[in-house]
Amino acid sequence: MSRPAESARRIGIDLGGTKIEGVVLGVDNRPLFRERIATESAAGYEHIIERVAHMVERLRHEAPESGVVGIGTPGATSSRDGTMKNSNTTCLNGRRLHADLERRLGMPVRLENDANCFALAEALAGAGQGAALVFGVILGTGVGGGVVFRGEVWRGPQHLAGEWGHHCIDPDGLPCYCGQRGCVESFIAGPAVEAHYRARAGTAVSMPDIVTRWRAGEACATAIVDTFLDRFGRAVANVIDILDPDVIVLGGGLSNIDELYTLGRDAVARYVFNDELRTPIRRHQLGDSAGVIGAALLV
Ligand SMILES: [Zn+2]
Numbered sequence: 001m002s003r004p005a006e007s008a009r010r011i012g013i014d015l016g017g018t019k020i021e022g023v024v025l026g027v028d029n030r031p032l033f034r035e036r037i038a039t040e041s042a043a044g045y046e047h048i049i050e051r052v053a054h055m056v057e058r059l060r061h062e063a064p065e066s067g068v069v070g071i072g073t074p075g076a077t078s079s080r081d082g083t084m085k086n087s088n089t090t091c092l093n094g095r096r097l098h099a100d101l102e103r104r105l106g107m108p109v110r111l112e113n114d115a116n117c118f119a120l121a122e123a124l125a126g127a128g129q130g131a132a133l134v135f136g137v138i139l140g141t142g143v144g145g146g147v148v149f150r151g152e153v154w155r156g157p158q159h160l161a162g163e164w165g166h167h168c169i170d171p172d173g174l175p176c177y178c179g180q181r182g183c184v185e186s187f188i189a190g191p192a193v194e195a196h197y198r199a200r201a202g203t204a205v206s207m208p209d210i211v212t213r214w215r216a217g218e219a220c221a222t223a224i225v226d227t228f229l230d231r232f233g234r235a236v237a238n239v240i241d242i243l244d245p246d247v248i249v250l251g252g253g254l255s256n257i258d259e260l261y262t263l264g265r266d267a268v269a270r271y272v273f274n275d276e277l278r279t280p281i282r283r284h285q286l287g288d289s290a291g292v293i294g295a296a297l298l299v
Pocket of ligand 1: 178
């Protein structure tokens, strides 16, 4: 069987605070080549640009015809002045990352938020295939999300679309780093659940162990995880009331908690503004690779 021309290969990069992952995608959206290097972000902004350039060089060796690179990273480019904001690799914030990368690489760059890349990958090549409106959820050390409509990332004019992690679900809740109180993230992100457990039980226990203790019926874990599932339900129901997506895909470390798809889903059904819940809530299919695959799919 003859293969389409090599020009269909796409290159993508997931730029994180500790590692840079690169991929070359074939025509069927499957990785043909992948590589990981350390970001070495402690060495500063210029060094990170050089590390990305090094990775692009490696990828173009495998896909010499590719003239565009997709890059996913936490944070967003300000539509006001083109600088980065909200990145947890803080030396990127306030810098013109997009323009500086294009200048250094000498090629066009499609730069996108990492949660949007996750949503795009799952929409086009994972658990959301065939759905018109996909809401991709990252549930891990933070809570993020991305909206993909008819195969394209829906950003909104302020690059805010999908940021459900900072919806307030309790004005009397704990302060969040964003300046508000009672954000979704301060209830259902892994570190938040661990902090609630520590405050109640007086001992530090990891999220997976809290879940294990909950399944074993421990009283403190029961209270904490029941609340976690309830808040998950409220927060997801709020999103469904506005977007009514065709499918919700969960990613991030906490998405591997099986009960999110049963008890968590029941909680969503309790709070959604409808007499039934038909929205499928699915586990990711692409795993840790979704971010880098989504970056390549930006091209
Ligand atoms: Zn917040």
